[in-house]
Amino acid sequence: MFAVHLVAFYFTKLKEDQIKxxxxxxxxxxLSDETLLDxxxxxxxxxxxxxxxxxxxTASVKMLPTFVRAIPxxxxxxxxxxxxxxxxxxxxxxxxxxxxxxxxxxxxxQFYPTPNExxxxxxxxxxxxxxxxxADFMKTKGLQQKKLPLGFTFSFPCRQTKxxxxxxxxxxxxxKARGVQDTDVVCRLTxxxxxxxxxxxxxxxLVNDTVGTMMTCAYDDPYCEVxxxxxxxxxxxxxEDMSNIDLVEGDExxxxxxxxxxxxxxDGALEDIRTEFDRELDLGSLNPGKQLFExxxxxxxxxxxxxxxxxxxxKAGLLxxxxxxxxxxxxxxxxxxxxxxxxxxxxxxxxxxxxxxxxGLEPSEADCIAVQHVCTIVSFRSANLCAAALAAILTxxxxxxxxxxxxxxxxxxxxxxxxxxxxxxxxxxVVRKLVPNCDVRFxxxxxxxxxxxxxxxxxxSRVQAQRKQIDEVLAFFRLTREQLVGVQDKMxxxxxxxLKRTTHALATVKMLPTxxxxxxxxxxxxxxxxxxLGGTNFRVLLVKIRSGRRSVRMYNKIFxxxxxxxxxxxxxxxxxxxxxxxxxxxxxxLKGAQLPLGFTFSFPCRQANIDKGTLIEWxxxxxxxxxxxxxVVDMLREAIKRRNEFDLDIVAVVNDTVGTMMTCAYxxxxxxxxxxxxxxxNMCYMEEMRNIELVDGDEGKxxxxxxxxGFxxxxxxxxxxxxxxxxxxxGSLNPGKQRYEKMTSGMYxxxxxxxxxxxxxxxxxxxxxQISERLRTRGIFETKFLSQIxxxxxxxxxxxxxxxxLGLDSTCxxxxxxxxxxxxxxxxxxxxxxxxxxxxMEKRRQDQGLEHLKIxxxxxxxxxxxxxxxxxxxxxxxxxxxxxxxxxxxxSEDGSGKGAALITAVAKRMQQARREx
Ligand code: BG6
Ligand code: BG6
Ligand code: GLC
Ligand code: GLC
Numbered sequence: 001m002f003a004v005h006l007v008a009f010y011f012t013k014l015k016e017d018q019i020k021x022x023x024x025x026x027x028x029x030x031l032s033d034e035t036l037l038d039x040x041x042x043x044x045x046x047x048x049x050x051x052x053x054x055x056x057x058t059a060s061v062k063m064l065p066t067f068v069r070a071i072p073x074x075x076x077x078x079x080x081x082x083x084x085x086x087x088x089x090x091x092x093x094x095x096x097x098x099x100x101x102x103x104x105x106x107x108x109x110q111f112y113p114t115p116n117e118x119x120x121x122x123x124x125x126x127x128x129x130x131x132x133x134x135a136d137f138m139k140t141k142g143l144q145q146k147k148l149p150l151g152f153t154f155s156f157p158c159r160q161t162k163x164x165x166x167x168x169x170x171x172x173x174x175x176k177a178r179g180v181q182d183t184d185v186v187c188r189l190t191x192x193x194x195x196x197x198x199x200x201x202x203x204x205x206l207v208n209d210t211v212g213t214m215m216t217c218a219y220d221d222p223y224c225e226v227x228x229x230x231x232x233x234x235x236x237x238x239x240e241d242m243s244n245i246d247l248v249e250g251d252e253x254x255x256x257x258x259x260x261x262x263x264x265x266x267d268g269a270l271e272d273i274r275t276e277f278d279r280e281l282d283l284g285s286l287n288p289g290k291q292l293f294e295x296x297x298x299x300x301x302x303x304x305x306x307x308x309x310x311x312x313x314x315k316a317g318l319l320x321x322x323x324x325x326x327x328x329x330x331x332x333x334x335x336x337x338x339x340x341x342x343x344x345x346x347x348x349x350x351x352x353x354x355x356x357x358x359x360g361l362e363p364s365e366a367d368c369i370a371v372q373h374v375c376t377i378v379s380f381r382s383a384n385l386c387a388a389a390l391a392a393i394l395t396x397x398x399x400x401x402x403x404x405x406x407x408x409x410x411x412x413x414x415x416x417x418x419x420x421x422x423x424x425x426x427x428x429x430v431v432r433k434l435v436p437n438c439d440v441r442f443x444x445x446x447x448x449x450x451x452x453x454x455x456x457x458x459x460x461s462r463v464q465a466q467r468k469q470i471d472e473v474l475a476f477f478r479l480t481r482e483q484l485v486g487v488q489d490k491m492x493x494x495x496x497x498x499l500k501r502t503t504h505a506l507a508t509v510k511m512l513p514t515x516x517x518x519x520x521x522x523x524x525x526x527x528x529x530x531x532x533l534g535g536t537n538f539r540v541l542l543v544k545i546r547s548g549r550r551s552v553r554m555y556n557k558i559f560x561x562x563x564x565x566x567x568x569x570x571x572x573x574x575x576x577x578x579x580x581x582x583x584x585x586x587x588x589x590l591k592g593a594q595l596p597l598g599f600t601f602s603f604p605c606r607q608a609n610i611d612k613g614t615l616i617e618w619x620x621x622x623x624x625x626x627x628x629x630x631x632v633v634d635m636l637r638e639a640i641k642r643r644n645e646f647d648l649d650i651v652a653v654v655n656d657t658v659g660t661m662m663t664c665a666y667x668x669x670x671x672x673x674x675x676x677x678x679x680x681x682n683m684c685y686m687e688e689m690r691n692i693e694l695v696d697g698d699e700g701k702x703x704x705x706x707x708x709x710g711f712x713x714x715x716x717x718x719x720x721x722x723x724x725x726x727x728x729x730x731g732s733l734n735p736g737k738q739r740y741e742k743m744t745s746g747m748y749x750x751x752x753x754x755x756x757x758x759x760x761x762x763x764x765x766x767x768x769x770q771i772s773e774r775l776r777t778r779g780i781f782e783t784k785f786l787s788q789i790x791x792x793x794x795x796x797x798x799x800x801x802x803x804x805x806l807g808l809d810s811t812c813x814x815x816x817x818x819x820x821x822x823x824x825x826x827x828x829x830x831x832x833x834x835x836x837x838x839x840x841m842e843k844r845r846q847d848q849g850l851e852h853l854k855i856x857x858x859x860x861x862x863x864x865x866x867x868x869x870x871x872x873x874x875x876x877x878x879x880x881x882x883x884x885x886x887x888x889x890x891x892s893e894d895g896s897g898k899g900a901a902l903i904t905a906v907a908k909r910m911q912q913a914r915r916e917x
Contacts, residue, residue, distance in 0.1 A: 018369040025313060026377045028275045033433065035273065036388040040434060042269055043392035047259065053246035060266040061259055065248045066211050066237065067163040068256040068456055071218035071225065074103050076458035081138075081148045081201060082450045083130060083189075086155025086175070087209055088232045088299070088415055090114045090130075092137040094148075095454035103219065105451050110137050116174075120286075123180035127192035135196045147200045149464075151457035153449045154185055155209035155233065157260045163460050166206040172262060173233045173300055176286050204460040205453065208258045209413070210237035212449020215456055217411025221443055224409040226393060227452075230386060230423070231414025233291070234298040235262050238393050241400050242812075249796040250812030261389050262294030270296075277308045284331060293389070297382040299416040303334040305378050310334075310371060319367050325360030333359060340420040342375045382416070383423055387430035394431070394438045406438045411452075413445040466765050470817060473756060476722040477824040481880070483720055484835045488881050490716050491839035495706065501693040508713040509706055513695045514658050514684065515610040516703040516903055519665045522550050524905035529595045529648065530897040531577065533561075534602025534620070534656060535678055536862055538577075540584040542595075543901035550666060552898055557584050563621075567733075570627040574639035582645060596649045596908050598900035601632055602656035602680065604707045610907045613653035619709060620680045620747055623733050651904045651911070655705040656860070657684035659896025662903055664858025668890060671856040673840065674703075677833055677870065678861025679783075680738075681709050681745035685840055688847060708836055709741030724755040731778060740836070744829040746863040750781025752825050757818065766814050774807035781806070787866040789822050829863075830870045834877025841878065841885040853885045860892040 023030065031039075049055040050063030082093040090112050098104035112133040118126055138144050156175065158166030165186050171177070180188065186203050193199050207215075214227025214237055225239040237258045243251040264270065270292060278296055281304055282288050285295065295301045311328055313319040327333045334355075341351040352372050356363040363371065390410070398406035417423055428442055445452075479487075497503040498511025525547035532539040541556035559580040565573055585591050603622065605613030614631050618624070627635065633653050640648055654662075661674025661684055672686040684705045690698040711717070713736065721739065728751045729735055729742055742748040758775060760766040767775070774780060785806065789799055799815040810818065837857070845853035864871050871889070878887055892899075 014366055015369050018366050019373050022370050022373040029377050029381045031384050036384055036434060039388040040391045043389045046264055051244055060263045061261055062157060064159060064258040065245055066256040066258050067160055068211055069253055072455040076455050078458050079148055080454045080457045081150040082453050084153040084450055092133055093450045094141060095450060097454055097458055119174060120176045123177040126177040127188045131192040131196060135199050144198050149204045149457050149461045150201045151205045151453035152203055153207050153209055153212045153453045163205045164203060172291050205456045207453045207456050209449045210235045210258055211256055212452040213413040213445045214411045215452025216445045216447055217443045219455055221409045224411050226410040228410055228412050229414040230417040232300045233262055234294050235260055236393060252811055262291045264293035266290055266292050277305050280308055281305055297385050299336040302336045302339050302378060306339055306375055307334040309374050319370060320361050327359040336416055339375045339379060342372050344421050348372055380426060383426040384430055387427050387434055390431055391434035394435045398438060409441040409443050411445050412442050469763060470765055474824045477828045479828060479831055484831055487832060487835040488839045491711060491836045494711055495843055499691055508710045509708050510604060512606060512705040512707060513692055514703045514705050515607055516658055517700055519669055520902045520906060523547055524902055526905060527595055528901040528904050529597040530900045532600040532897045540581055541897040542588055543898060545905055566621055567623040570624045573624040574635045578639040578643050592646060594647055596651045596904050598652045598654055598904035599650060600654050600656050600659045600896045600900045610652045611650060619738050652907045654900045654903050656896045657682045657705055658703050659899035660860040660892045661858045662899030663892045663894055664890045666902055668856045671858045673857040675857055675859045676861045677864040679747045681741045683708050709738040711740035713737055713739050724752050727755045728752050744833050746783035749825050749829055750786050753781050753821055756821050766817055783862050784866060786822050789819055791868045826867060826870055827873055830873035831877045834874045835881055838878050838881035841882045845885055856888045856890050858890050858892050
């Protein structure tokens with residue numbers, strides 16, 4: 001008995017002494033709770049720095065957005081390929097995620113070696129090797145015929161701007177292949193795969209192993225929102241609120257952030273806790289100065305730290321009687337698996353002896369105890385540091401959720417965590433101590449990152465399928481050059497029909513003579529009244545023209561025309577107009593003045609003279625009764641008479657295109673085309689009298705109001721009309737009429753957009769499949785909103801705000817789609833307009849027998865003026881389709897009122913000249 005006690009006493013004493021000795025020697029490696037809390041606080045600050053847009057470039061903890069936005073919800077399914085590269089083992093896998101709603105995953109996998117000459121050789125060869133392994137796997141599994149989506153687990157820091165792309169920031173751990181840094185690794189892999197003709201694989205997702213681990217665990221436990229790897233390297237990811245991620249647009253929901261915490265301390269933030277051993281290890285590594293936190297923690301470095309400590313202790317005579325072996329002097333001879341074996345609860349000491357003997361040393365009992373304790377200190381420090389950083393993440397999650405207590409699950413993986421006997425226990429304990437207000441469940445990922453990567457890929461593949469559906473819809477709006485040339489040719493034909501006496505009656509492009517024959521010559525002068533009715537605003541104007549100086553002064557007032565007047569009776573409409581004139585005269589102090597008046601009336605009128613215009617039919621938003629077939633000048637005169645307050649001399653009735661052309665021609669006599677791209681769409685131009693069969697005389701030119709809005713009313717462009725155009729037409733005030741206008745002008749573009757959005761929503765591709773009341777409301781997308789949404793300067797969040805103002809509760813993804821839809825619709829509009837304009841310009845060029853035509857186009861209309869791209873696309877199209885015409889586009893700043901006044905002035909002069917004769 002006594003002897004046994006004595007031995008036990010002796011052993012305890014020996015152990016105590018050795019432990020004390022090592023503790024003293026490694027004093028710096030033992031971190032107090034206080035220090036750990038301090039590290040937690042430092043890491044919190046690092047996370048903040050990495051997330052900030054301005055601070056990220058200099059942050060060492062990169063906090064990389066992963067574009068993984070949600071944890072699995074169980075609806076994922078399909079068959080996927082997976083690569084898992086960057087941990088201790090390289091694997092290729094096939095993953096089958098269950099159909100039929102049951103959560104079930106089947107995996108088949110194969111390991112492939114990663115020799116140093118591959119992972120530290122030429123980058124292109126590395127990816128070719130990976131592709132070779134994939135090809136081999138597909139062959140052995142008989143998968144060659146299948147086209148499968150692939151999820152690429154790549155466990156290195158990558159900057160992503162979308163899920164299927166990632167630029168390698170730097171190699172870490174054992175990898176150092178040349179020429180890969182700063183390139184997109186998905187692109188590199190895809191390129192390498194192209195060498196295999198039978199390989200038809202789509203890389204849909206690039207995931208870090210932490211993300212894969214989190215997703216794997218979240219498939220079984222929906223509380224899982226953190227993934228941690230403690231393996232060859234160490235790292236963590238977690239779900240961050242979008243509103244905190246400056247680097248990614250959008251603020252709703254969450255996104256997984258790959259912290260790349262291994263780089264914590266690379267800016268010197270951990271110098272106070274780093275030891276001489278850490279420094280020595282770093283200097284001998286593949287990436288000196290980098291991944292300093294990782295080098296204190298992860299499996300690739302733990303054994304080496306122990307070796308460096310043992311060597312120093314031996315050198316100091318504190319171990320092995322001062323003896324060193326050549327193995328002990330050799331880098332990498334002690335590995336993490338050795339550290340784990342030495343720390344085993346029962347066999348640990350025996351293992352230690354064996355390992356030391358294998359290293360060519362002759363350890364005493366005391367040496368073994370001391371060495372074992374060195375291992376404990378090193379691995380304990382590792383667990384402590386991990387715990388400190390993890391505590392920061394957990395605190396952040398709790399604060400983001402504004403909870404007093406957080407319940408959460410952390411998905412775990414990595415060989416150190418898995419094979420080290422004490423590691424998990426220690427880590428969990430410290431975490432719970434550091435964040436007592438978090439109930440943390442640690443869940444080991446049994447199946448690696450791949451299952452999670454497959455979940456991400458499944459979601460990506462669903463998104464891709466949806467994308468395809470959206471693209472299919474928008475494809476109808478993407479016109480080919482041939483289609484545009486077709487439109488141009490048909491427009492040319494219609495222009496001719498409209499001008500010819502025999503075909504005019506049936507023509508859809510009416511080509512109305514305006515009796516405006518000359519351009520202002522600068523001698524015009526006097527005071528004129530003008531009305532401007534039919535665009536977005538109704539105006540009454542006073543225009544003072546001063547002769548000689550080509551200068552005009554204008555005073556105007558905008559009046560509202562209520563919907564019930566626009567669509568009431570003709571008498572009410574004209575009475576309202578006269579009422580507005582009366583108000584204006586009053587306002588200008590001109591009561592009783594008898595002024596000549598030019599009436600801009602922006603609807604198709606058949607004219608027999610400059611002051612006679614019979615309304616053919618209403619267009620756009622007007623539908624007042626008893627006007628069609630009537631002379632609008634007469635109607636206005638009668639309304640003035642009814643009021644019996646003042647008299648006006650109505651000299652001219654003018655279409656807005658004509659007014660616009662005149663406004664611009666006053667400055668630039670070469671302006672012989674007037675274009676309106678506004679509420680409606682129309683164009684006028686100066687035509688040779690000899691071509692206008694409806695009007696006698698062959699001398700000179702006359703302006704023709706084409707009324708091209710009616711182009712296509714005979715079905716000639718039905719091949720490019722979409723179901724959405726048909727729906728917009730059917731819901732309009734004039735079904736079947738103005739088909740070209742309905743594809744090109746502001747009043748209808750928003751409606752087309754709305755119809756597409758309704759359809760996409762029905763298909764479940766937008767607004768969570770819910771068609772709101774607002775979306776059902778006709779006219780919600782006015783031109784101004786369309787223009788705002790498409791502005792390049794606008795961030796996604798602002799687009800979303802506009803949609804919200806419109807009452808459309810959209811996510812950021814929805815906003816992207818809406819913006820795209822707007823873009824497709826407005827682009828088509830501009831191109832169609834351009835094709836029409838090209839037809840007219842070509843006609844003018846050919847009629848004059850010119851090699852090159854130089855012409856100015858006066859333009860007006862809110863679509864042209866406000867939309868960020870319309871004018872550019874229009875001009876590009878014209879250039880493309882009419883290359884021999886050189887068009888100068890001149891924006892009419894003053895509206896058509898000025899032009900109408902000028903026309904009135906000219907008409908008045910001619911009237912007087914006739915009288916004098
Ligand atoms: C594996 C994962 O289980 O763990 C890998 O599938 C990951 O994606 C690895 O990289 C990390 O551990 P280690 O120890 O292999 O680096
Ligand atoms: C104005 C003109 O500037 O533009 C009007 O003065 C014209 O005559 C109008 O009808 C066209 O644009 P919108 O967008 O107002 O229909
Ligand atoms: C390294 C890598 C990181 C990875 C970790 C674990 O730290 O940089 O991306 O997650 O190792 O494998
Ligand atoms: C409509 C009208 C037309 C007008 C155009 C632009 O197309 O019919 O007369 O020029 O809108 O306002």
